[in-house]
Amino acid sequence: MITLQDCRALDTQDPLRKLRGLFALPEGVIYLDGNSLGPLPEATAPRVARAITQEWGEGLIRSWNSAGWFDLPQRLGDKIARLVGAHPGEVVATDSTSINLYKVLSAALSAPQADARRSVIVSERSNFPTDLYIAQSLCKERGCELQLLDDGDADAIAASLDERVAVLMLTHVNYRTGAMHEMAALTAAAHRKGVLAVWDLAHSAGAVPVDLHAADADFAIGCGYKYLNGGPGAPAFVWVHPRHADRFEQPLAGWWSHAAPFDFAPGYRPAAGISRYLCGTQPILSMAALECGLDTVLAAGPLGGMTALRRKSLALTDLFMELVESRCAGHRLALVTPRQHDHRGSQVCFTRTASDGESGAYAIVQALIARGVIGDYRAGNARASHAQDGLGHARGLPDILRFGFTPLYIGFEDVWHAVEQLRQVLESGEWRRPEFNQKHAVT
Template identity: 75%
Template structure:
């Protein structure tokens, strides 16, 4: 049996332990929801305040140049590129994941219509994140394509002559299951399709190499493992072989080849810059830049490989402790045990009371989250930048006490009373 002392010993040996000090973590809280919203970097408040006080307050409009505001999407994008296997000048931080997916999926459909007009099907996973499916459904309706949703294990055999695009989230938000990006991309391209990836639950948590995988398009989120703050700008990447082929549909002035020429006709910028649209959210980009400081602080300590090793060790420990200490309480595991197939979260199931169990944990200061089913999911994100092995032990101990003591039954009763 693993003990609290064993976990403390792991923390003492952890080469990444100092990174926890970069965050303003509330006392008495074990935060296992960084896969929904990363915590606040300690230096973000002052950096944003300085931007407000000095760059906006004193520099005024001059700060677009003097403070480098204008280049923020590219500069922040280049930092993200180092985390996802992209190159300088290939990523921009901008807009939301949904909007960026609309851009790249539209461009991908245009490529297919030009190169292989007989292909009319977009394939995706039935349990893909809903916004991705909504965007795909909308575009398919508009462009005369069909969106076909399948289980993950059915996708490979479904690739065929009619497949235009395979659109997947690298790490599934409900289960934590991770696709083999390189193998799946090869299979899609061998069938003549393009591969579009959502990295919302990958960037900053697992190793990603877009160029090695020869992916076609990718988008991702800034407020989860990149710790950019609520509603942080997302990011977009397009393989250079596609970047200049078509306009993206949101042809705004920021993506113009010469935005300050104020021409009445649109001429798209070269490369990834054309995937920008309107005036950029400067304060949000500065907050995201602060979040990236925390992730990139791991570089001298081993970078993404070191973060990935710790992530796997944390999730291994969480699974083992749940099975040791919470046996007999009806919990199931949907997250893959195989390292190559697992993201940075652990997802449990329970036939009864999953929502109430999560609420009882939150009341104790253990913050995870719930996803409605079937099956209902208790979801725990284990971010290696700031989570300790001791935190994992404490979280599972609270879970054991909630299950054994019946607190969840009271939370479930209160929930039902509120509904009725």
């Protein structure tokens, strides 16, 4: 059985350990929610302060040129490209993941192969709701159909693709279970049927190695505020394979996507390449913060980059699974995340089954947070009022306790203490106290 001393020894040998110093984490907190909102990098506050006082305060409008504000979407995009297997000039940091999904899905639906027979978007019922909502609204607009599959089985996904399907829209790492799709195999299956593949990398960028070119993906979008540590509501990103970038126009063609925005021409002419996926003026202060977040992930480069981060992420998550299953045995926790390394991302989720039907998952997470271990909870929908919505969203998904592991700042001893706190919460039954059962707006 692994001991606290074993965990400390693993930390001593960890080459990534010093990267924790890049973050301003509060004392006494073990942060297992970087998959939802990455923590504050040390560099962010001074950088944003400089952007405010010098670039904005003194530079004023001159800073669009002198401080490089105008090129930030492309410059940050090049940094993101290094984390997702894209080339320089192929990614822009901009807008939100939801908005970027609208742009790429619309573009993909305009593809020449999306002829009259191809009017279906295939996705999964378990995909993140914003992806499904965006696809639904687009389908309403375009008169196409969203077809949702029940589980994440790759063969079932491949089998659903036929000559009616225009786009396969998948999230690489599932937000609830942490299950990871094989991007290259599914993209190849899509291409064999003449279908374009759109990938949501919200839980992948900065968390697992991604190689968009090796996978031959068509479009990808992702989030800046999770594993990229860009801050609350940070700009997201969008990538389009260069074979498509100049072929399609996206529908939110604002002036920043114009070939020459400062010509102020009345007629629209799209910029070349990925810049046409911009829309309007960018949030420069948020971009400045995002750059600091990206730099924390890129700081792992000389220490082995995403390969080293992945190695440690798998070691941390293996350890967490093993410790929860051994030290919290008897508390009816069941692992939801696949055990197999190449089938999961950087988070671990459990359900709790209880005889009275109340999982207690929310309250257990609240009690853990009160003890300084911050994870989160995602509601199931077995009893939800929307159980019978039009898309049949509810198929008895369980409540889950969700824990994200970011190897930049989480160590093996942290894992030990987190599990020990979980064990105490479960043993003591303190999570049953009313204050831990009161739901807040954001869970």
